Amino acid sequence: MLRKIYVGLLFLALSGLAGAVGADELSARQVVEQFQNQLIDVMKRGKELGFKGRYDALEAAVKNSHDLPKIARIVVGKEWEGFTPEQQARFEEEFSRLSISAYAHNFKEYTGESFNFVSEEETGRGGVVIHSTLSIPGEKDVRFGYMMKKKDEGWRIINIIADGVSDLALKRSEYTSVLSRHGFDGLIAKITERIESYEKQ
């Protein structure tokens, strides 16, 4: 009996401890690693989850690790200022949906991939880059650099550089080009078209 109480107390103490750790802010590295673990987990359950299941599983994971509102702003460059508040909200929403859909589409199965932490580097103006590699059996490692910025909620990914190719720079060129050629409605149409084609596969 006494033993039971003791175990119960120990459990309580442990869970209290876990709660305390959880309440503490995660470091930049922890944010990245948590996200990578969630990705691997979704990949492992990829087939049974299906696209919808992967999307739902990744939505919180992506939103809690990426600064999607800021990324959305940056990719349209100074065009952002020309948007009406409704357009800004609409774009941010569609952009988030596309980003999560792309993850759900590209990480759909597990073939022994693993992420490995390499180093942490401080950049100017309070940013941090987490360097890690994605090992895929039978292929060359892919080097990932996660550029992080600190927000009120904690560290958030603002750019991913894969083998030297900056996702943010790539998207910015693409989005500003589409905006200047097809306008706001054209951009939204293209984004929804992408999302639909991801959903189908």
Next chain:
Amino acid sequence: MLDINTQSSTNILLGKVLLIASIISLLPGCASTEIRPDQPSSASVTIDPYEDFNRSMYGFNMGLDKYLLKPVADGYKFITPRFMQTGVSNFFNNLKGINVVINDMLQGKFEQGAADTGRFLTNTTIGIGGFVDVASELGLQSNVEDFGQTLAVWGVNQGPYLVLPIMGPTTLRDGTASLFDRAANPGSYAPMVGVLEGINDRANADGALNFINEAALDPYVFTRESFLQYRSNLVKDGLLDSKEHDFDINDAVDEAIAQPGKSPAPTADKHGKLSGAAKPSKTLAQGSDAFDDMSKSFERAEYQFEKASAKVDQLSKKKRRKH
């Protein structure tokens, strides 16, 4: 990840035309591609001045790919066993090995050159003419070097972005330099080998091309940006210059938050020359810092000089009074 470089194919005749064209326009081409940060969102204007032409060439290539190259590559993948495909890829990669060594030397990377020589010899002998990549198994990583990168290290700007028929994305510098690479590749001198290499390249690029079709809102811009960044990364030997990226990002963030104004171009070579194999980002950052420091110290020197001459004036006045 996006090995778009493999898209490049073979057309020596076309290359000759390009050579003539590029020799004529090399110098003004270089001059016009320097990016001035004060130009609003001028990335595509300065990097891609021939966008309309390039876009139509891109469309042509995509059509050609859809109706000719992809079916051929698919057929090749269908009839060729997986291990043979790997062998063929290894064989062509190994042929490039000579050129890799030459360019290692030209860039002053003697240690890497020695390793790449060992790699080439190992694969050519033990690896049965290059069909088996024994060297990678032994831990000798393959390096990607070509004359375009050598020119970049020597300080030649990339020049305007070009999309060539069949050969696909390149820049004036890299397109011109690829002629050198062809000349240093034994495969170029055997008939029909180029065709097989082209099929092999296309088959290998399948994943990347599919990815572009799935992910890109504007496949043309997507291809251009990833190609230019990929090349820039090769020139810098994969040293991730997060500082340079960070500048862009910070500027973009500031811009997004504050107001429209400066819009720095995100892509490669915007700072022009790259000095040697040293860390370009550092030298660039140091360069601008050093420039700031220099102008500050000039100001200080000027101030000191004024102060000194004022003192001299005062002294001479005193002396005069004494007299």
